[in-house]
Amino acid sequence: QLVQSETEVKNPGASVKVSCKTSGYIFSAYYLHWVRQAPGQGLQWVGRINPDNGGTNLAQKFQGRVTMTRDTSISTAYMELSSLTSDDTAVYYCVRDPQGPRDYWGQGTLVTVSS
Amino acid sequence: QSVLTQPPSASGTPGQRVTMSCSGSSSSIGSNSVNWYQQRPGTAPKLVIYSNDQRPSGVPDRFSGSKSGTSASLAISGLQSEDEADYYCGAWDDSLNGSYVFGTGTKVTVL
Numbered sequence: 001q002l003v004q005s006e007t008e009v010k011n012p013g014a015s016v017k018v019s020c021k022t023s024g025y026i027f028s029a030y031y032l033h034w035v036r037q038a039p040g041q042g043l044q045w046v047g048r049i050n051p052d053n054g055g056t057n058l059a060q061k062f063q064g065r066v067t068m069t070r071d072t073s074i075s076t077a078y079m080e081l082s083s084l085t086s087d088d089t090a091v092y093y094c095v096r097d098p099q100g101p102r103d104y105w106g107q108g109t110l111v112t113v114s115s
Numbered sequence: 116q117s118v119l120t121q122p123p124s125a126s127g128t129p130g131q132r133v134t135m136s137c138s139g140s141s142s143s144i145g146s147n148s149v150n151w152y153q154q155r156p157g158t159a160p161k162l163v164i165y166s167n168d169q170r171p172s173g174v175p176d177r178f179s180g181s182k183s184g185t186s187a188s189l190a191i192s193g194l195q196s197e198d199e200a201d202y203y204c205g206a207w208d209d210s211l212n213g214s215y216v217f218g219t220g221t222k223v224t225v226l
Contacts, residue, residue: 033215035160035217042201042203042217042218042219042220043152043154043160043203043205043217043220044217045205045214045215045216045217048215057212057213057214059211059214059215060211060212060214093159093160095159098150098152098162098205098215099148099150099165099166099205100150100162100165100166100169100171101165101166101169101171101172102162102171102172103152103160103161103162103171105159105160105161106159107159108159
């Protein structure tokens with residue numbers, strides 16, 4: 001099970017940190033990915049983290065603005081996005097095994113950027 | 116940005132077969148397997164096909180996938196009203212620093 005943090009409303013230029021608390025499996029054994037979806041738009045891959053060693057792969061678009069971390073003691077992953085603009089308004093999902101054979105998605109966290 | 120191209124819409128009546136395409140490149144679909152996701156309004160996506168043509172447990176066998184060269188297809192046979200949703204393809208792209216990319220999405224309407 002993946003449970004994400006609640007809705008966030010941020011001002012332009014601020015940062016947001018979204019959490020993804022996992023349970024029911026060995027946290028360090030599976031990469032966790034982050035995917036976002038702007039209102040009425042398609043899916044966009046943000047990046048992934050290896051919970052075992054903290055290594056990350058980020059989409060080019062987000063390099064320099066996204067930081068992915070994890071806390072193995074509480075089986076939780078985090079995604080922090082800085083220098084927010086209105087274009088970052090979206091639902092952010094964490095997901096385990098998006099490539100199968102079985103995917104597990106968080107419920108999504110709505111991040112709204114507005115002044 | 117999406118580097119996998121899908122038709123924006125597809126439709127059919129109940130019981131019909133609907134297909135949709137996903138066009139990529141040699142560094143994406145040409146080199147990696149394709150996955151397909153179903154997303155109903157207001158819900159998280161759900162994997163319906165992985166590794167080009169494999170169905171996750173619990174996905175009806177009405178869903179089938181295929182891949183050829185730099186393109187892939189998803190077919191839904193015996194279309195049902197519950198199949199009305201957005202469908203996205205996804206694949207790794209070796210040219211983008213090891214990024215995963217999604218398609219532009221196809222909205223399936225059951226008439």
